[in-house]
Amino acid sequence: MSAEAEIQAARLRSVFERLAVTSLVTVVNAVLMALVLQRRGATPGPWIWLSLVLLLAATRTFSGRLFEDDADRSRRLLHWTAVSVLGSAASGALWGLGAAFLFPPDETGQWLWIFLIAGMCAGGASLHAAHLPTALAFVVPACAPLAVRLALEGSASRMAAAAMIVVFMVAIAFTAGRFARQFGQVLSLQLDLERRTAELDQTNRRLRAEIEQHRATADSLHQAQKMEALGHITGGIAHDFNNLLTVISGSLDLIRKRAAGDETVQRLSAAATHAAKRGAQLTGSLMGFARKQSLHPAVIDVGALIVEFAPLLRRAAGEAIEVRLDLAGDVADAYADAAHFQSAILNLVINARDAMPNGGVVTVSTRNAALGGSDAVLDSEARQGRAVVVSVRDQGAGMAPEVLAKAFEPFFTTKQAGKGTGLGLAQVLGFARQSGGYATIDSAPGQGCEVSLVLPALASTGSQPANEAGAAEPAAPGAPLTVLLAEDDAAVAAMLRESLGQMGWEVLTAASGREALDILGRRPEVQILVADVVMAGGVSGVELARAAGRLRPGLPAVLISGYPGEAAGADEFELLQKPFTHQDLVDHVRAALAAHGASKDEAPRATA
Structure with a gap:
């Protein structure tokens, strides 16, 4: 008007x-x-x-x-x-x-x-x-x-x-x-x-909205900066810790080979190797939090893994919380990353614990389902086929609809400031989707909460993808091979030199990328480069491998990394992730040689 x-x-x-x-x-x-x-x-x-x-x-x-x-x-x-x-x-x-x-x-x-x-x-x-x-x-x-x-x-x-x-x-x-x-x-x-x-009034409302948006943006930026800093810190920790685990795992492999007939040595070294693997899993969980860890899916017995993991779940839940297992006996094997699966279940149990400050019961259950079927817990974004559903239910206060709608959003949390990052459920959903499955929440005020993790199951019991089938060929000495090893950590370099030397291969060692290039220019008999991605001296392993390729076209290279993100964009090279065993090292060397046209038993020497 x-x-x-x-x-x-x-x-x-x-x-x-x-x-x-x-x-x-x-x-x-x-x-x-x-x-x-x-x-x-x-x-x-x-x-x-x-x-x-x-x-x-x-x-x-x-x-x-x-x-x-x-x-x-x-x-x-x-x-x-x-x-x-x-x-x-x-x-x-x-x-x-x-x-x-x-x-x-x-x-x-x-x-x-x-x-x-x-x-x-x-x-x-x-x-x-x-x-x-x-x-x-x-x-x-x-x-x-x-x-x-x-x-x-x-x-x-x-x-x-x-x-x-x-x-x-x-x-x-x-x-x-x-x-x-x-x-x-x-x-x-x-x-x-x-x-x-x-x-x-309209201007004031718009100004208030802009201020709130600016505050939210600033908070998000601050959180992103913290996560970025955490990623850098975690990457450094992973690199150093994986160096230690690499030395431990490799040395244990060499000890077992030297003392093949000593049962006591074999038993003790096997226990130490198992502990080293647990350390690698912990590092993997840490890198998963920093989002620098790629998934390594494998066939996993979900029920057996949960039973093995149950003591840690109970310790994380605390004395006031009873953790019950309701595991179906006929649950199919899943194909997923075991370490990330354990981290996801641990996240859900911790969330359930926090939802019951006065104590209660947390139930971890498993069952079979069909992705794409009528099961209410499944989602259309997941791959079609059989699935394994792992659910964690608590007896807490439950979630209101407006909270439930945002529960999977990154950085969303109902906990007090400083009590939670809001990343737990987001990581669970990300892991499920990356594994080809999904995750859902069933909750109502006063009715508790049930989070279900849906993972793809194998088509039949005991089956696995072709690239996982069969055991690796045992490492045995082969044809003479000259390996240029670039590693700035003396302990890791010593273990690698010993491991490669056991194959009857000649190993030339460099403590930096520049030294490796100098050796490569003087020693035409070098047939493959093995280099750590992160080294002191200003030349990274990726830069070294590419420079070596320009100096010696067709030279195979194996890059050793604490986590995949270190070698981002270097897909043309064979990547070996720390920690690894003697067998892993030999397999990657042979794979790199095979990719460049040489057999694993007869690697041609380069000419000057």
Whole structure:
């Protein structure tokens, strides 16, 4: 609605809101005047006139009620303007014509009519002044007939009285006009103030939203920076820790080979190797948190893995929480990363523990399902086929729908500041999707919470992908081979030199990338490069391998890394991840040679 229309609507509202008072004053004055005229012997005219006044007053009062009840009145301004003006004009005409035709012969009665008409005009103008047409519609018909009647009397006094009525009518009209203009000006200022206030409120809301968005962005940036810093720290820890595990694992392999007939040595070295593998799994979990660890899927017996992992789950849950296992006996094997699977279940158990501060029961259950079937726990994004469902249920307070909708979002948490990162469920979902499955949450306020991890199952028990089938060929000495080893960690270099030397291969050792390039330029008999990705001296393993390829086209290379992210973009090289065994090292060397056209038993020497 335009400003002019709003002002017009306000003027009409002012008129109709006062109709009840206007009608009441009209009726009282009309009754009193009719009684005066009757006592002066004027019959039946006064009663006919009074009846018309009463009928019109009732009609106008009813029209006021209709106006208030009209929800669409702002769109029907012309209609209600006509109703207001016509009603006012009819009322003014009744008073004016009543004074003209019921004019008493005595001077006292005549002056009574004059004063009554003047009072009615003054009152009508003040009550209807907001809407000038309505005010004039009453004043002019009320005054004009009486002025004409007085003028027709012909006497000087009557002519003077008629002139006074005309002057009074003009003055009333002028005053009503001024009031109407002031009403419009005030209302215009009020509407302008309301509009500006609304604009200011809208600006403030937008500003608050932008501030909240800026704060959220700043928080997200801060969190991302913390995660990036954590990634760098974790990468350094993984590199150093994996160097230690590499030395331990490789040395244990060499010890077992040297003491093949000593059962005690074999038993102790096997236990130490198992501990080293557990250390590698811990490192893998740490790298998974930093999102720098690629998945290494394998065939896993879900039930057996959970049973093996149960003591750690119970320690993580605490004494106030009872961890129950409800494992189906016929659950199929899954194809997933075992370390990440354990990390996901541990995350879910910790979340369940936090949801029950006063203690309770956490149930870990397994069952078979069909991805893409009618099972409520599954999702259309998962791969079609058989699936293994692992569920973790708690007896906590449950989640409200608005919380449930955001539960898998990264950094979303209902815990107090500093009590949680909001990454646990996001990591679980990411692991499930990367494994070809899905994860869902079933929860309601007061009903606890059940998180289900859905993983693809193998087509049949004991089957596995082709690249996983069969045992690796045992490492045995082969044809002579010259290996250039670039490793800046002396302990790792010593273990690698010993491991490669056991294959009957000649090993040339460099402590930096620059030294390795110098050796490569002087020793044309080098047939393969084995290099750590991260080395001191300014030349990384990836840069070394590419420089060696330019110096000696076709030279195979094996890169050793603490985590896959270190060798990002170096897919053309064989990548060996720490920690590894002697067999892993030999297999990767042979694979690199085979990829460059040489057999594992007869590696051709490069010519100068």
